[in-house]
Amino acid sequence: xxxFIIHAFxxxxxxxxxxxxxxxxxxxxxxxxxxxxxxxxxxxxDYIIQHNVEHAANGTYSLAGDSVTINSGYLRFTGNAPxxxxxxxxxxxxxxxxxxxxxxxxxxxxxxxxxVSGFNVSTDSQIRIGDGGEQFVMNVSLQGNxxxxxxxxxxxxxxxxxxxxxxxxxxxxxxxxxxxxxINSIDSGYGYLYANSANALGSGSLTLNTRSALVAGATTSxxxxxxxxxxxxxSILQLTNAWVNHAASLNxxxxxxxxxxxxxxIGDFSINGNSLAADTYDSAALSAxxxxxxxxxxxxxxxxxxxxxxxxxxxxIFGILLRRKR
Numbered sequence: 529x530x531x532f533i534i535h536a537f538x539x540x541x542x543x544x545x546x547x548x549x550x551x552x553x554x555x556x557x558x559x560x561x562x563x564x565x566x567x568x569x570x571x572x573x574d575y576i577i578q579h580n581v582e583h584a585a586n587g588t589y590s591l592a593g594d595s596v597t598i599n600s601g602y603l604r605f606t607g608n609a610p611x612x613x614x615x616x617x618x619x620x621x622x623x624x625x626x627x628x629x630x631x632x633x634x635x636x637x638x639x640x641x642x643x644v645s646g647f648n649v650s651t652d653s654q655i656r657i658g659d660g661g662e663q664f665v666m667n668v669s670l671q672g673n674x675x676x677x678x679x680x681x682x683x684x685x686x687x688x689x690x691x692x693x694x695x696x697x698x699x700x701x702x703x704x705x706x707x708x709x710x711i712n713s714i715d716s717g718y719g720y721l722y723a724n725s726a727n728a729l730g731s732g733s734l735t736l737n738t739r740s741a742l743v744a745g746a747t748t749s750x751x752x753x754x755x756x757x758x759x760x761x762x763s764i765l766q767l768t769n770a771w772v773n774h775a776a777s778l779n780x781x782x783x784x785x786x787x788x789x790x791x792x793x794i795g796d797f798s799i800n801g802n803s804l805a806a807d808t809y810d811s812a813a814l815s816a817x818x819x820x821x822x823x824x825x826x827x828x829x830x831x832x833x834x835x836x837x838x839x840x841x842x843x844x845i846f847g848i849l850l851r852r853k854r
Contacts, residue, residue, distance in 0.1 A: 548574040548597075557583040557591060557603070569593045577603055577627060584608060585631070585641055590618040598627030598653070607641060608634040615641040622646070624653035624678065631668045632659040632686075639666050646672025646700065649707055652679045657694035658686025660715060669697040674730065675704040682709065684739065687717015695720045697745075698728040702752075705730030712737035718762075723749035736763035736783065744769040744790075758783035758821075767792050767827065775834045780821050787811055787825035795834045806831050 549569075555562035557569065562581060569575055569592040578600045583591065585605035596603065596619050607615055622629075624647060633639040657668050666686060674680075684694035694717060702725075709729060713719045717739070723729055724745040733755035736742055741764035744750045750771040756778050758765060763783030770790040777796040778785075787810065797804045799819035808830040811823035 548576050548595075550576045551579040551581055551601070554580040554601070555582070557581050577601055580604070582606060585615040585617055587613065588616040590620070593620060595621035595623070597623040597625050598629065599625045600627045602628035602630045602656070604628075604630035604632060605641060606632050606634055607639045615639075617641065617643050618645045619643070619647070620645065623648045623650060624676075624680070626651045626653055628654040628656055630656045630659075631666070632657070633664070633666060639664070640669070641667070642669045642671055644671050646670075646674055649674065649676035649678040649680050649705065652681070654681045654683055655696065656683040656685055657696060657719070658684060658715065658717070660685055665693045665695065667695045667697060669699055671699050673700050673704060674698075677706045679708045679710070679732075680705075682711045682719055682721055682740075684711075684713040684717055684719025685715050687713075687715050692717035693720050694718070695722060697722045697724050699724050700728070701725040702727045703730040706732055708732040709734040710737060711735070711740035711742065713739035725749060727752035729753050733757070735759060736765065738762055740764070741766060744771060748772070755779065757781065758785070767825070767829070770827075774832055778829075782821060784822040784824065785811075785814070785829075787823070787827035787829060789825065790827040792827070792829045793832055794829065795832065797829065797831045804831050806833060 550564050551562055552564050553562060560566045560568045571592055571594060573593055574595045575593045577598045580601045582604050585607045605617060622645060631641050657666055682696050686692060686694045711719050711721055718741060720741045720743060722743045722745045726748045728749045731752050734742060734753060735757045738760050739762045743766045745768060747769050749769055751773050754776055756765055758780045761782045766786040767790050768788045771792040774795045776794045778794055780799045799821055802819045808828050810828050811825055814823040
């Protein structure tokens with residue numbers, strides 16, 4: 529009897545694990561033909577996306593389904609209502625597991641989309657704003673908690689010039705996210721990532737690539753970030769609010785550092801492979817080093833090695849002196 533009960537529970541667990549409904553073709557999220565079984569999504573079911581799945585993003589709404597996991601392809605929200613109407617989107621238990629989360633507009637006007645719910649990033653995934661050639665500013669806000677350890681690549685795919693920006697705003701504080709960010713543009717516009725809350729980007733690092741910018745938009749917004757790397761002449765780090773983390777590093781291979789009027793403190797700073805000595809620098813002092821890069825703003829950045837590193841350095845010097853004394 530006990531064995532029968534155990535087998536029954538095992539069968540029930542297996543049935544539950546196999547219950548997720550998977551996409552079988554490209555199509556609209558609400559169209560039954562997109563899904564295995566041919567039925568439109570409903571609450572009480574879990575959905576797995578492995579194709580290119582679209583959904584109109586107008587007004588305030590929640591996607592049907594207890595969970596949505598993007599394994600491959602994308603889940604794309606398209607705004608086609610008047611641009612003055614913000615979209616507020618909720619997706620229950622959203623997980624990025626190698627696919628893309630896309631936001632775009634079907635018209636050539638500024639648009640705002642808010643993803644109210646959070647999501648988990650389990651493996652390397654992508655957030656893309658724009659669908660090529662949008663000539664406007666588009667704002668997407670991620671308002672829920674982001675968790676997981678997979679790397680997240682924000683791709684700007686819009687604009688016909690530097691004034692056309694695809695903006696990604698992080699408004700949830702103290703993220704439980706430990707993966708690494710990267711930003712790049714594959715169109716002629718810029719991709720801007722705004723850290724608009726305390727510890728907005730989690731505990732990983734961030735790389736700025738072609739036509740990309742990171743803006744410290746709130747007090748302590750970057751403090752949990754362990755490192756930032758600027759890789760191209762069109763990479764921008766804007767420290768509107770101070771970045772204070774003695775363990776953090778800034779690797780500037782090219783690009784622009786805007787100190788604004790804040791006073792940042794980090795543990796390590798290198799410009800084109802040249803490590804800066806512990807000191808306080810303003811934009812004029814950084815330019816005078818002659819290592820390259822562009823520096824603006826009236827603020828400062830102070831390089832103070834992490835206390836543990838300083839202690840180890842002192843112990844090393846003490847050891848050398850002791851050996852010499854012998």
